[in-house]
Amino acid sequence: MVCGGFTCSKNSLCVLNLLYILVSLLLIGIAAWGKTFGLVTSFSVVAGVIGVGIFLFFIALIGLLGAIKHHQVLLFFYMIILFLVFVVQFSISCASLALNESQQNHFLEVGWNKSVETRGDVEGYLNCCGFNEMNMNETCKAHCVAAGDCLPCGSTLKTYAGEVLRFVGGIGLFFSFTEILGVWLTHRYRNQKDPRANPSAFL
Known part of the structure; x- marks a missing residue:
């Protein structure tokens, strides 16, 4: 069957x-590993990464179940949520890649002053x-x-800020296209x- 067919679309999804x-499991695992071994002591950072991982896991699970069952409602909500995630992620990735040096320094200093645990x-x-x-x-x-x-x-942070932002922005941009x-x-x-379904049935 050609790749534009039902089976290929289902398998690709x-x-x-x-x-x-x-x-998502990798994100959750890395955050838990960093907290366990004391690499990251900030609870808000760990909770944020784990929260993103859990959110991505549930979205992917909805998409997987919808693809396996060809469930119209699950696929509809999956499509809408994935598009909203794309818009947010694409915007953040472009902003990360577009920040100039003075803006990077400003955001670094603001972040430094706001988070005591991460600063440590x-x-x-x-x-x-x-x-x-x-x-x-202090x-x-x-x-x-x-x-x-x-x-x-x-x-030291200013030296690596540009590289980190370019890396994060590039990864975010790649995943936004997926x-x-x-x-x-x-x-x-x-x-x-579905070719196996009743031909007279609705989609």
Whole structure:
């Protein structure tokens, strides 16, 4: 049977949703692993990543069940939700790729000042203290505190910020195109008649 047929559309949609399920489990696993081994102590960061993983898992599960059963309602809601996710993810990815250096520095400093737990993780991992300068009134988890030769974290973060944003934006852009592919596949699959079904039955 040609790839435009019912079976090919069904199999393609199933494979795409299995990929999303694997990605969601990977997100949940990495977040749990980072929290367990103390790499990330911020509960909000871990909860955010796990929340995204669980959301993606349930969306993929709806798509997989809808594809297997050729269920019109599940496929409709899956298509709508996937399109909304595509719009949000595509916008964020483009914004990440379009940020210039001054905007990156501004967002880094705002994020640094708002999250105390994440700040501690960064200081411990990069062995630095403070954003632009070390504040003696704040505690610092870096090993360099004992020696008294700590460098500010801002300079190190600014060095890698552009690369990280380009990487995250590129990955997000890639997955956003798989999502629009999923929307197109779902729309086509919904409008195809199952060859094994009763020919006189509705779609």
